[in-house]
Amino acid sequence: MQPQHAFSDDVLGALDGLAIATRIRDREVSRREVLEAALARLAKVDGLNATQLVDAERALDAAPLAGPFSGVPTFVKDNVDVAGWPTNQGSEAFTAAPAKKDSAAARTVLATGLVPLGKSRLPELGWNASTEFMTGEPVRNPWDPAYSSGASSGGSAALVAAGVVPIAHANDGGGSIRIPAAACGLVGLKPTRRRFAPDPLERIMPVNLVSNGVLTRTVRDTAHFLAHAEQPGKLPPIGLVEGPSTRRLRIGLVADSMRGATDAETRAAVLATADLLTALGHTVEEMALPVDEQFAEDFSLYWGFLGWFVARTGPRVFPGWDPARADGLTTGLTAYFAQRRREFPGAVRRLRASQHTYARAFANRDLVLSPTLSHTTPEIGHLSPRQPFELLFDRLRDYAGFTPLNNAAGSPAMSLPLGQTSDGRPIGVHFSAAHGDERTLLELAYELEAAKPFPRLGQTSG
Numbered sequence: 001m002q003p004q005h006a007f008s009d010d011v012l013g014a015l016d017g018l019a020i021a022t023r024i025r026d027r028e029v030s031r032r033e034v035l036e037a038a039l040a041r042l043a044k045v046d047g048l049n050a051t052q053l054v055d056a057e058r059a060l061d062a063a064p065l066a067g068p069f070s071g072v073p074t075f076v077k078d079n080v081d082v083a084g085w086p087t088n089q090g091s092e093a094f095t096a097a098p099a100k101k102d103s104a105a106a107r108t109v110l111a112t113g114l115v116p117l118g119k120s121r122l123p124e125l126g127w128n129a130s131t132e133f134m135t136g137e138p139v140r141n142p143w144d145p146a147y148s149s150g151a152s153s154g155g156s157a158a159l160v161a162a163g164v165v166p167i168a169h170a171n172d173g174g175g176s177i178r179i180p181a182a183a184c185g186l187v188g189l190k191p192t193r194r195r196f197a198p199d200p201l202e203r204i205m206p207v208n209l210v211s212n213g214v215l216t217r218t219v220r221d222t223a224h225f226l227a228h229a230e231q232p233g234k235l236p237p238i239g240l241v242e243g244p245s246t247r248r249l250r251i252g253l254v255a256d257s258m259r260g261a262t263d264a265e266t267r268a269a270v271l272a273t274a275d276l277l278t279a280l281g282h283t284v285e286e287m288a289l290p291v292d293e294q295f296a297e298d299f300s301l302y303w304g305f306l307g308w309f310v311a312r313t314g315p316r317v318f319p320g321w322d323p324a325r326a327d328g329l330t331t332g333l334t335a336y337f338a339q340r341r342r343e344f345p346g347a348v349r350r351l352r353a354s355q356h357t358y359a360r361a362f363a364n365r366d367l368v369l370s371p372t373l374s375h376t377t378p379e380i381g382h383l384s385p386r387q388p389f390e391l392l393f394d395r396l397r398d399y400a401g402f403t404p405l406n407n408a409a410g411s412p413a414m415s416l417p418l419g420q421t422s423d424g425r426p427i428g429v430h431f432s433a434a435h436g437d438e439r440t441l442l443e444l445a446y447e448l449e450a451a452k453p454f455p456r457l458g459q460t461s462g
Contacts, residue, residue, distance in 0.1 A: 001146045004048060006041035007163040007458030014458045016218040017072045017166040021113065024071040031071035031115075035059050038073035038117060041164045048145065049137045050158040052078040053085055054118035067113025068224045069167065075159055076169045078119040079126055079152075080105040080212075090122040090152070092134060093325040094318040104197035105212045108229045109169050120155030120168060122176075123385070124327045125310060127303070129179050129400050130383035131155060134327045138380050141183055142457055143425045147377050150180030153215060157184040160215050163458055167216045167225065171199075173209040174303070175372075175403025178415035180215065182372040182428020185417040185455060187216045187445065191226065192436050193410030194234045206348045207302060209407040217456060219445040226438060235436045244447035249366040249440070251277060252287035257401025258296050263375040269419020269427040270371050276418075276451060277369070284369065290361040291354060291405060298347035299404045300397060301340055307333025308341075332389025351408045355435075358409035362434040367444065372415040372428035374401040402430055414441045417454045426455065 007014055011029045023029045039056050064071055081087050081099035083106075088096045102110065110116070121139050123131050131139035131154030139154045141147040142162035149158040153170035157180030160168050170177045172190040181188025191211045199210045216222045220242070227240040253274055256262050262270070274284045311334040314321035323331075337344070361368065375398075381387075383395060406413040412433050419427030433441045 001144050003143050003457055004045050004145055005142050005162045005457040006044040008041070010037045010040070012037045012041070012163070014163070014456065015166065016216065017069050017221045018224055020072050020166060021069050031064060032060060034071060035073050035115060035117070038165055042117070045142065045162045045164060048140045048142060048158045048162060050121055050139050050149070050155040051075065052088065052119045052121045052155065055085065056117065058084070059115050059117045062115055065110065065113045067111060068228050070113030072114055072167065073117050073165045074109065074114040074168050075118055075120040075156055075165060076106055076109060076116045077122055077153055077156055077171060079122055079171070080169070082106045082116060082119065085119060089125050089318070091124045091318070092136065092327070093124070093314070093323065094321045096318070103200065105169070105171065105199070108196055108212065112225060112228050114167065117165070120153070120159060122152040122155060124330055126152035126173060126176055127307065127329050127333065128152065128383060128385060129175065129396050130378070132380065132384045134385055140380065141377065143185065147379050147425065148183060148383060150183030150377065152176040154180045157181060157186055157215050160184070160186055160217060161457060167214050167221050169212070170215045171210055171212045172407065174299070174407050175400050177213050177215065178372050178403050178413060178428065178430065179400060181415040181417070182426065183377040185426030187219055187222050187414070187416060189213055189222050189226070189414040189438065189441060190406060190412060191438060192235055192412045195230055195438070197231055207351045207408060208410070217454070219442060219449050223442045238438045241439055241442040241446070243443070244450070245443040249282045249444065250364065251282055251284045252361070252365045252368040253284050254287060254289055254368060254370040257374050258289055258291065258293050259374065259398050259401040262371050265376050265421050266371045266373065266419070266427055270369065270429055273418050273429045274369060276448070280447060280451060287365070287368070290357050294350065295354060295405065295408070296397060298350050299408060301337065301343060301347045302351060304333045304337030304340070305344060308337040327385035328387070328389055329385045329392060332393060336393070354405065354408045355410055358405065358411055359435060366433070366440055368432040370402050370430045370432070372402060372430040373399055375399060376421050376427060377425060406432055411435050412438045412441060414445060416445055416448060418448060418452060420455060
């Protein structure tokens with residue numbers, strides 16, 4: 001299938017969010033022209049099925065807010081509340097009423113001056129690594145609509161990669177910023193735990209996995225968002241990172257996950273990146289994973305717990321929740337946990353301890369290089385919730401073999417589009433850093449972006 005994108009010579013062009021905001025601020029274009037151009041682009045790629053809700057009137061009538069992205073259009077992932085819009089969590093099992101107020105995550109996004117056009121789609125409750133549904137149309141990848149856009153921020157990723165908006169809200173509880181970034185050729189940085197305003201469930205969850213952030217096409221958009229959005233006092237500040245550092249780094253290299261070998265094209269992308277880093281003067285040395293197969297088992301059980309938790313609390317949290325309409329992954333996770341719940345206290349204890357295990361891996365290195373995913377992006381259907389649960393869950397654990405450690409440990413990590421398959425689809429390369437060290441990730445990302453410019457749809461197809 002042919003790529004589907006909306007890049008054109010309109011007022012948005014191929015500009016990133018900061019460049020668009022500058023044009024608005026300098027009065028080269030009006031805020032309304034920018035928003036109307038984004039809405040027109042959205043209509044061109046409607047077949048990607050990336051939006052849950054579009055509210056053009058609200059966006060066009062909204063009062064402008066100051067910030068680095070003032071007037072720039074965006075989408076908010078449909079698992080955080082935006083006042084006046086329902087939050088359906090990607091689920092067919094209930095229908096939400098409009099939210100009464102903005103969530104902390106939405107306030108963080110809006111405070112940068114971004115103007116939401118609506119909400120982007122995600123798989124049910126964010127459990128899956130592909131944005132697919134029991135009955136609804138899947139979100140398709142702009143690079144090739146036969147393939148997945150990743151998940152759970154797959155709707156946001158498709159909209160940014162296709163050129164509808166330059167930046168979109170995302171969040172990550174097991175790889176859900178980095179997985180769609182890898183699938184759609186974007187910059188996806190998961191911040192350190194508590195870098196931004198807390199998730200509403202943080203106080204009651206045994207392990208806090210989720211971090212909010214954005215998906216972008218340029219490193220500087222991600223860097224400016226982080227600098228503006230980070231909350232003071234919780235962690236050493238990142239500040240505004242505006243370019244690479246002269247410091248040469250010690251980088252560990254991990255090629256295979258605890259679940260097994262990485263496929264050939266993904267491995268080649270990672271090794272080519274290692275060669276590039278060496279040519280740039282960094283030191284890259286192979287290392288062992290800091291965790292073993294027990295971590296994968298513990299994270300899988302926690303994944304099951306999340307499904308079970310929703311099954312127990314769904315009718316109270318989501319009015320009208322109908323368990324018979326929950327998707328196959330949610331139902332399967334619930335049963336998986338119920339069979340193994342006696343193992344849960346030990347799993348929680350070890351997942352919490354992974355923060356310290358992870359930190360020790362950075363005693364003599366600055367970053368760790370690995371694949372973002374264990375194999376290239378699958379076709380639509382491979383990770384569908386309509387697959388038998390045992391098959392789907394095994395495929396998910398094989399695919400997302402690298403990203404969950406950063407969620408359990410609470411550490412920052414980033415996927416960059418540094419590889420491509422033989423037929424031109426993106427491959428993400430993953431970097432992990434010590435707790436609180438987003439600055440080193442961003443500095444290296446700037447250097448790699450300059451040394452090997454990221455491929456974009458608007459530049460590679462008509």
